Amino acid sequence: MVRGRPEGLDGDPTDRGLWQRAADGDQDSFGVLFDRHAEAVWNHAYRLTGSWSTAEDVTSATFLAAWRKRGELTLVRDSALPWLYAVAGNLARNEFRRLGRFRRVLTRLPRTDTVDDHAEDVAGAVDDDRRLREVLAAVNRLPSAEREAVQLCLLGELSTADAAAALGVAETSVRSRISRARSRLRGMVGQEVI
Numbered sequence: 449m450v451r452g453r454p455e456g457l458d459g460d461p462t463d464r465g466l467w468q469r470a471a472d473g474d475q476d477s478f479g480v481l482f483d484r485h486a487e488a489v490w491n492h493a494y495r496l497t498g499s500w501s502t503a504e505d506v507t508s509a510t511f512l513a514a515w516r517k518r519g520e521l522t523l524v525r526d527s528a529l530p531w532l533y534a535v536a537g538n539l540a541r542n543e544f545r546r547l548g549r550f551r552r553v554l555t556r557l558p559r560t561d562t563v564d565d566h567a568e569d570v571a572g573a574v575d576d577d578r579r580l581r582e583v584l585a586a587v588n589r590l591p592s593a594e595r596e597a598v599q600l601c602l603l604g605e606l607s608t609a610d611a612a613a614a615l616g617v618a619e620t621s622v623r624s625r626i627s628r629a630r631s632r633l634r635g636m637v638g639q640e641v642i
Contacts, residue, residue: 463528471519478518481528482511489532496540506543510536549603553583556602556630557637586636590629597625598633 461480469477489510494503513535514521514528524530587598600611601622608626612619 462526464523464526467518467521467523467528470515471521478515481514485529485532486511488529489536492533493536493540496537497543502540502543506536506539509539513539550583553602554579557583558634583633583637586633587629589636590632594625594629594632597622598629601626602629 461477463481463484466477466481470481486507490503490507493506493510494500497503497506510532514532521528521531587595587603590598596615597611600606600614601608606614608619608622612622615622
């Protein structure tokens, strides 16, 4: 939906003028900026992620960040687009890292006894997003001590020593929690994912 021009704006307002109005709380000016740059940000996000839905999420999160930081925003040559691209790039990288952590968790889980063929590999690639959500749901069902250890060490990739310091427990406790969590996850995910 294309918004109308905010009242009192003559000609084609610059990004700087619109951001200043938005910083003062003018939602219509922010809407004009959104209409002006959303497609370019989405295209940039799509080039970075290769996924339409992820590009939409990144675009939404980019403009949410812009709204939250509208009073602090620094324009580049009176354009908001470089800042929006930088935020979208950071969000896309964070998403890529998040998916990488979940894929590494999945590779640590046991596979069922099946005969691998090309069709199963293709189906597995298509099914990764669903499997990731199910693994995350299984992690969220773990007892809190085990869940914290998994989130820090397996998903967050902290060392057991760093996780122990963050949790205020002995390193052996963290190792024990991770071991128990792995056993539970194998039982939960083995029944639900395949």
